[in-house]
Amino acid sequence: MRLVKFVEFSRKIVAVGKNYAAHIKEMGSEVPSKPVFFLKPATAYVTEGNPIKIPKGCTELHHEVELGVIIGRKACDVEEKDAMDYVGGYTVALDMTARDWQLDAKSAGLPWSLAKGFDTSCPVGQFIPKEQISDINSLPLWCKVNGQMRQNGNTKDMILKVPFIVSYASNFFTLEPGDLVLTGTPSGVGQVKAGDCIEAGLGDIVKIKFDVVNKEK
Ligand SMILES: O=C([O-])CC(=O)C(=O)O
Numbered sequence: 001m002r003l004v005k006f007v008e009f010s011r012k013i014v015a016v017g018k019n020y021a022a023h024i025k026e027m028g029s030e031v032p033s034k035p036v037f038f039l040k041p042a043t044a045y046v047t048e049g050n051p052i053k054i055p056k057g058c059t060e061l062h063h064e065v066e067l068g069v070i071i072g073r074k075a076c077d078v079e080e081k082d083a084m085d086y087v088g089g090y091t092v093a094l095d096m097t098a099r100d101w102q103l104d105a106k107s108a109g110l111p112w113s114l115a116k117g118f119d120t121s122c123p124v125g126q127f128i129p130k131e132q133i134s135d136i137n138s139l140p141l142w143c144k145v146n147g148q149m150r151q152n153g154n155t156k157d158m159i160l161k162v163p164f165i166v167s168y169a170s171n172f173f174t175l176e177p178g179d180l181v182l183t184g185t186p187s188g189v190g191q192v193k194a195g196d197c198i199e200a201g202l203g204d205i206v207k208i209k210f211d212v213v214n215k216e217k
């Protein structure tokens, strides 16, 4: 298997939502009867050294720290028992969300594309080959804003696990090498403003740090 180097950042982003009970509760939502998926375009990626830009007109940008699964091999209709063969590695990612736009979309029954897919809505860290993580189901997942812990979760609390997510997604979207699968956020999501600094990580295996600015143009 050719392991993708996660500097290529040009592939699609497939995201699962509502995958941690405590986050579902804080959103006043209910555990969905079927997995909830949405997409972010490849233009959503932002890497360290570049800022997260609050899109114009957004009044409530939220951080959502997530385990990112990086696909290593083309996966179409794969079975859950084989799904890990298609995983190349992992990273930490932020599913930046314009919560005000998402709430408007939810109440109007409209898609979340703008709320979830704007430029810089997917900050990502380094590619970690899967062999370097012994148990993906027991990894601390944390996010600090200006040094204060906001999200302090663990992948053990994921409702849907990585093999199921990859298998299920592959029934609808052919997953390609370099695609990123976001696996949902634990509780503690909250607002960030221009001037804030977000740090996040998977334990101390991979960490990221991003400044937040207003988009100027
Ligand atoms: O915006 C949401 O609450 C859905 C989502 O992405 C998540 O649960 O990670």
Ligand SMILES: [Mg+2]
Binding pocket: 015, 016, 017, 064, 066, 095, 184, 185
């Ligand atoms: Mg999310």
